[in-house]
Amino acid sequence: MAPPARPYSIALPYSVASAPVPLGPLVSRTEELLAAGLAEGTRRSYEAPQRRFVEFASALRGSLPVFPVDEATLLLFASHYFDTYAPNAASVRAAVFAVQSMQVRAGHPPFWSQFRRLHQLIEGMARTVPVAPDSRCPVTYDMLVAAHRAINHSSVDGVVMWAAMSCAFFGLLRVSEFTARSTSSFDHRRDLSAADLSFSSSGDTPVAILRIKRSKTDQRGVGADVVLPHVDAAVCPHCALLRLASLPRTTAPHSTPLFEICGTPLTASAFNTRARRILRALGFDVSRLTSHSWRIGGATHAARSGLPSHSIQTIGRWRSDTYRRYIRDPTTIAVHARTHMVPHTSSPHFVAAPSSSTGSTARSRRAA
Numbered sequence: 001m002a003p004p005a006r007p008y009s010i011a012l013p014y015s016v017a018s019a020p021v022p023l024g025p026l027v028s029r030t031e032e033l034l035a036a037g038l039a040e041g042t043r044r045s046y047e048a049p050q051r052r053f054v055e056f057a058s059a060l061r062g063s064l065p066v067f068p069v070d071e072a073t074l075l076l077f078a079s080h081y082f083d084t085y086a087p088n089a090a091s092v093r094a095a096v097f098a099v100q101s102m103q104v105r106a107g108h109p110p111f112w113s114q115f116r117r118l119h120q121l122i123e124g125m126a127r128t129v130p131v132a133p134d135s136r137c138p139v140t141y142d143m144l145v146a147a148h149r150a151i152n153h154s155s156v157d158g159v160v161m162w163a164a165m166s167c168a169f170f171g172l173l174r175v176s177e178f179t180a181r182s183t184s185s186f187d188h189r190r191d192l193s194a195a196d197l198s199f200s201s202s203g204d205t206p207v208a209i210l211r212i213k214r215s216k217t218d219q220r221g222v223g224a225d226v227v228l229p230h231v232d233a234a235v236c237p238h239c240a241l242l243r244l245a246s247l248p249r250t251t252a253p254h255s256t257p258l259f260e261i262c263g264t265p266l267t268a269s270a271f272n273t274r275a276r277r278i279l280r281a282l283g284f285d286v287s288r289l290t291s292h293s294w295r296i297g298g299a300t301h302a303a304r305s306g307l308p309s310h311s312i313q314t315i316g317r318w319r320s321d322t323y324r325r326y327i328r329d330p331t332t333i334a335v336h337a338r339t340h341m342v343p344h345t346s347s348p349h350f351v352a353a354p355s356s357s358t359g360s361t362a363r364s365r366r367a368a
């Protein structure tokens, strides 16, 4: 059985006597809204596992329909998927959710909470193959400072690239939040435009504000403001954006990409290629540098600077605690945090030393 051509085709379980409104357009509209309930990226990532499951289950079940799915078939499919396509538990779990999405689409209830053996199977996979450490490397503050020195700030290219790098790092931006999907696909309803940059102040501090319209964790497009204050350093993101905003533009702000080079919107791959080129020329190892390295670099730097984790979660706009695994310098952070767990810089030896007059002095010093 091939996946249905119209995946959300709605079959009414009775014959229609007389429709209250024209049924064709209503069915189309309903299908369109159902489809919009899944993010485009999710839909794309579900395609391959769904196709593989339908092939697998059709071969096993012969003339029986594939849905609703039974647990035994799914267990066998999950093992097959693990051994054939993706030897890691996370990918198998994602494939199972792709199948569940298809089951719901076919009008049947979700199965994940019922199929307990499936949970155990996936746990077994996780224990069989340990999770590979995330190999993406964070951009460091030193890299940022070096890049700022190396960039030619009198060229349009340089101004745009520097503003993008500085914003990505200090704003903890996902690359999809500040770049266009392709050089020809700028969409002002989704992508960052010149109209999404504004300047204001918070107390005495001038700030730049980026309006992020939509993101991975904001599929409804509620939007979020990323506030980038002026900092007293050459790498100030606010100053980088002021310089960017001063570039002459020929098109209306809302239809102009905020980051564009020679009239072409900056894409993720162009940003990554250019940033790597700059850093490689400076002698940095860029082999594990991706466009995500800027976001994790900003988070790691914030943690290293002593910013509490809940604040990092806020500025990085993480809805869950996934940000913890992006912070790549556990040793420095642990040292920093644990040093602060002791109320005073003095060592216990100093406090207890015979030269310090009395026990009560030692106690009051400790309490300070």
Ligand SMILES: [Zn+2]
Residues within 6 Å of the ligand: 229, 230, 231, 236, 237, 238, 239, 240
């Ligand atoms: Zn500034």
